[in-house]
Amino acid sequence: MAGYEYVSPEQLAGFDKYKYSALDTNPLSLYIMHPFWNTVVKVFPTWLAPNLITFSGFLLVVFNFLLMAYFDPDFYASAPGHKHVPDWVWIVVGILNFTAYTLDGVDGKQARRTNSSTPLGELFDHGLDSWSCVYFVVTVYSIFGRGSSGVSVFVLYLLLWVVLFSFILSHWEKYNTGILFLPWGYDISQVTISFVYIVTAIVGVEAWYEPFLFNFLYRDLFTAMIIGCALCVTLPMSLLNFFRSYKNNTLKHNSVYEAMVPFFSPCLLFVLSTAWILQSPSDILELHPRVFYFMVGTAFANITCQLIVCQMSSTRCPTFNWLLVPLFLVVLVVNLGVASYIESILLYTLTAAFTLAHIHYGVRVVSNLQQHWFPLILINSEMKVREIFKRNLLIIVAGRIWGYSLNIG
Numbered sequence: 001m002a003g004y005e006y007v008s009p010e011q012l013a014g015f016d017k018y019k020y021s022a023l024d025t026n027p028l029s030l031y032i033m034h035p036f037w038n039t040v041v042k043v044f045p046t047w048l049a050p051n052l053i054t055f056s057g058f059l060l061v062v063f064n065f066l067l068m069a070y071f072d073p074d075f076y077a078s079a080p081g082h083k084h085v086p087d088w089v090w091i092v093v094g095i096l097n098f099t100a101y102t103l104d105g106v107d108g109k110q111a112r113r114t115n116s117s118t119p120l121g122e123l124f125d126h127g128l129d130s131w132s133c134v135y136f137v138v139t140v141y142s143i144f145g146r147g148s149s150g151v152s153v154f155v156l157y158l159l160l161w162v163v164l165f166s167f168i169l170s171h172w173e174k175y176n177t178g179i180l181f182l183p184w185g186y187d188i189s190q191v192t193i194s195f196v197y198i199v200t201a202i203v204g205v206e207a208w209y210e211p212f213l214f215n216f217l218y219r220d221l222f223t224a225m226i227i228g229c230a231l232c233v234t235l236p237m238s239l240l241n242f243f244r245s246y247k248n249n250t251l252k253h254n255s256v257y258e259a260m261v262p263f264f265s266p267c268l269l270f271v272l273s274t275a276w277i278l279q280s281p282s283d284i285l286e287l288h289p290r291v292f293y294f295m296v297g298t299a300f301a302n303i304t305c306q307l308i309v310c311q312m313s314s315t316r317c318p319t320f321n322w323l324l325v326p327l328f329l330v331v332l333v334v335n336l337g338v339a340s341y342i343e344s345i346l347l348y349t350l351t352a353a354f355t356l357a358h359i360h361y362g363v364r365v366v367s368n369l370q371q372h373w374f375p376l377i378l379i380n381s382e383m384k385v386r387e388i389f390k391r392n393l394l395i396i397v398a399g400r401i402w403g404y405s406l407n408i409g
Contacts, residue, residue: 079147134297
């Protein structure tokens with residue numbers, strides 16, 4: 001498995017022809033965040049690799065997830081009568097969340113600033129973003145948590161899927177249109193979440209118990225914002241962009257089947273994971289909500305990364321992701337009836353397997369692309385060295401001739 005090639009020769013050839021094409025129309029991003037990022041990027045030294053910036057931002061998101069898992073392992077910390085998360089933790093999480101968001105916005109600018117933009121950098125960035133979805137959603141859940149004042153773990157499971165589908169929708173657009181239309185919801189959500197973390201540290205989680213308007217609670221506002229953003233902003237804009245490409249006859253896939261292939265595996269993942277929850281003899285989501293969310297989010301990230309590789313290399317997206325096979329078998333075993341501790345072992349084992357498989361996939365894809373491009377980089381570097389030598393040689397010869405002519409004169 002160590003040397004397994006996830007990227008086919010056809011995809012490698014497609015990456016060689018790839019050109020970045022994206023469109024950002026979000027006013028918040030255009031008029032506030034981009035000017036801010038343009039200022040921030042000047043602080044970084046030119047030798048700092050853009051991919052290191054990308055990975056650092058991702059690690060901050062993971063750290064927030066782990067920090068909140070320590071202080072709120074079962075999502076009851078914000079409920080009345082329970083020990084709340086310390087105020088300083090909310091401040092740290094808020095600052096780190098905004099820092100991670102900033103690094104995510106700066107990495108591309110650093111790449112263009114240092115003339116080091118590559119398809120691998122874009123793939124690395126978007127691949128980590130796909131895995132970050134579950135970390136963002138699960139971490140922010142601790143603001144409200146479970147209990148009488150919070151949101152049920154099943155409702156959050158559905159909200160997580162709203163976010164996941166909103167994310168993959170952008171890459172489905174690019175798979176069909178060739179253009180990445182950056183979603184408005186991402187920038188709005190990141191700024192809002194960072195602000196809410198800081199506010200929570202100031203006013204305390206008890207402030208979210210009170211009604212926002214009449215009998216409309218803040219938890220209901222939280223739910224309405226996620227669903228409303230997806231249904232009223234993300235989905236309509238994606239369909240509009242798809243329709244425009246259809247009208248302009250620029251769609252990359254003409255048949256409905258080929259256009260919808262990227263949704264097959266995510267939908268099957270949703271069906272299988274939901275079936276597990278509904279048929280679980282030990283109510284697995286109530287027992288281990290954080291682990292279950294992470295398992296679903298990791299499997300989704302692997303599916304999305306394969307889509308990103310295909311849309312960047314202009315190749316066909318695979319209809320089925322092999323990670324769904326062990327998930328199907330586990331769901332089948334659970335439906336036959338197992339003891340509570342056996343089901344928990346199955347969940348933890350499957351989560352560990354998904355995590356290792358996804359990390360292996362990411363490492364091998366990066367390695368495959370580096371091995372493919374490294375000889376080309378050496379050739380280009382050698383050509384540049386030769387060109388510089390020729391130019392310097394011409395300068396030296398010209399200087400010698402000029403000096404010789406002066407001496408003769």
